[in-house]
């Protein structure tokens with residue numbers, strides 16, 4: 001009987017119920033989209049920011065002074081180097097987990113056969129590392145410089161190449177030399193000469209376009225700098241700086257022990273730098289300011305924005321539902337009054353209306369969930385350039401939100417129902 | 430003890446006395462008519478007796494219980510158990526069939542019983558229309574469904590507020606005949622009507638004016654049969 005009645009209403013008022021379902025679907029879809037994006041966005045924003053490149057640079061102590069004084073490029077002038085064998089240690093610091101990527105660089109001058117001098121850079125492309133923790137990491141400029149466009153050929157895959165005499169040529173240089181993929185270039189370095197095969201042309205949109213990039217060991221052979229690197233660029237997830245971090249960055253020794261511990265155990269850019277310096281001999285690690293600072297802040301702001309959008313959309317949905325449910329109940333007030341007159345208690349009349357609306361909400365919510373999932377993918381692709389992984393937690397959260405919004409939207413209608421007196425509607429007043 | 434007793438009942442809206450010191454006793458099994466001009470307080474009185482409204486002042490004893498003091502929830506329960514309601518506008522649930530409308534009263538009372546509901550429809554002569562929707566029934570038939578619904582839970586009192594107001598003479602007679610049957614079975618009937626022919630059938634008629642009872646007549650020749658002044662042309 002109960003379901004017969006509910007069914008009757010759902011069919012008779014299908015337009016209103018459809019509107020209610022649609023409103024709920026709209027709210028649910030926005031909530032789903034925002035929540036999925038929000039829960040997944042931490043990673044997405046980080047990936048996004050990672051494409052802005054490294055946020056920490058590590059250079060030898062002496063060079064660091066010179067670099068900052070004269071802004072000398074290409075390092076090496078003082079003869080100070082970092083040790084290649086210590087690179088793995090970067091992934092063993094306290095905040096190792098926050099180090100998402102890094103690449104060493106060794107810069108050297110090499111002569112072409114026609115006598116022109118060019119800059120050859122040795123680096124990691126996708127250097128495979130197996131860490132003591134068992135974690136595996138492919139680090140290098142393929143991901144660290146993911147915004148570089150490979151216009152011809154493709155990125156060097158260090159794990160599959162047999163011959164390590166390969167190189168990626170900057171687009172400007174490639175044009176000047178007239179080289180294309182698979183062409184060979186003969187280079188004469190300070191200690192040896194070798195012929196590299198062009199694996200791809202890079203369009204970096206900067207002065208990298210005039211350089212030639214090759215595996216670290218190849219460049220080291222060319223310049224006789226075995227086991228040495230000029231600099232390391234690190235991409236790390238960091239917490240925005242606060243007063244403590246600023247103070248610590250100036251001089252960690254000025255902190256009290258408690259402050260020091262708090263700072264050390266927080267992923268500030270400065271504490272990560274400090275920890276890198278601890279593991280690398282004679283190294284100076286410094287944050288590349290702008291990016292390091294903004295990273296965390298952007299993440300927080302993006303999430304705040306999404307929370308706000310979700311809340312507003314849910315409030316909107318609740319108001320919409322409220323209107324529709326009230327209208328639906330008003331339309332049926334005679335019927336509701338009649339039920340009360342023939343013995344229905346307030347609870348059963350309200351239960352009837354709530355059941356109808358909840359059934360409607362379930363359909364609307366499910367439709368909205370899938371729409372929201374699609375919506376999240378659109379956001380993911382347009383804003384973050386990748387798919388959004390649906391976290392399982394989204395489903396119960398959205399379900400609870402939909403329920404709350406639906407029930408909240410029903411409150412005025414239910415109040416009206418409770419006040420409805422049968423004699424008001426039954427005598428045709 | 431009377432089944433129903435109104436003692437000094439007032440219903441006051443602002444400065445309007447819809448009921449003004451009404452005293453009335455109704456015995457078990459009695460058939461009472463209430464007459465009076467429009468606005469005299471007839472529906473107001475029925476609402477109070479029917480546990481749908483409370484008096485501003487006074488006592489309403491139903492089976493010895495003062496319903497003026499009961500909570501809304503208890504009033505619903507008393508109404509459900511003891512009172513059958515019939516209205517001028519038939520008030521059926523439009524998307525339920527005749528039998529489902531009857532069963533709805535069972536549903537809120539106890540459990541729907543299709544067989545019993547069908548019997549009730551049979552008593553009002555509508556067994557063959559059980560599966561029809563209200564929109565597929567004539568006004569007279571709809572009112573008979575309402576009568577079936579009102580009597581399905583064996584109420585002690587049936588309250589009818591202008592049950593024949595929207596009916597032609599032929600249907601009026603059918604409904605009054607149904608009342609007669611119910612009366613014979615011992616059901617107490619209180620019928621509000623404008624129609625003297627309907628009122629006269631009852632054992633007793635009380636007259637309301639401006640919220641006061643001002644006259645009462647007893648039908649000396651009570652038969653329970655409706656007689657028309659002019660012969661009905663069919």
Ligand SMILES: Nc1ncnc2c1ncn2[C@@H]1O[C@H](COP(=O)(O)OP(=O)(O)OP(=O)(O)O)[C@@H](O)[C@H]1O
Nearest residue numbers: 442445446447465466467468469470471472473474
């Ligand atoms: N809820 C209310 N608020 C204010 N006044 C009311 C209310 N209900 C009824 N009244 C007034 O009380 C008086 C009695 O109304 P009631 O409906 O009882 O009259 P009635 O005798 O049933 O009339 P009718 O024959 O037209 O049905 C009327 O003047 C009416 O306007």
Ligand SMILES: [Mg+2]
Nearest residue numbers: 427471472473
């Ligand atoms: Mg009336």
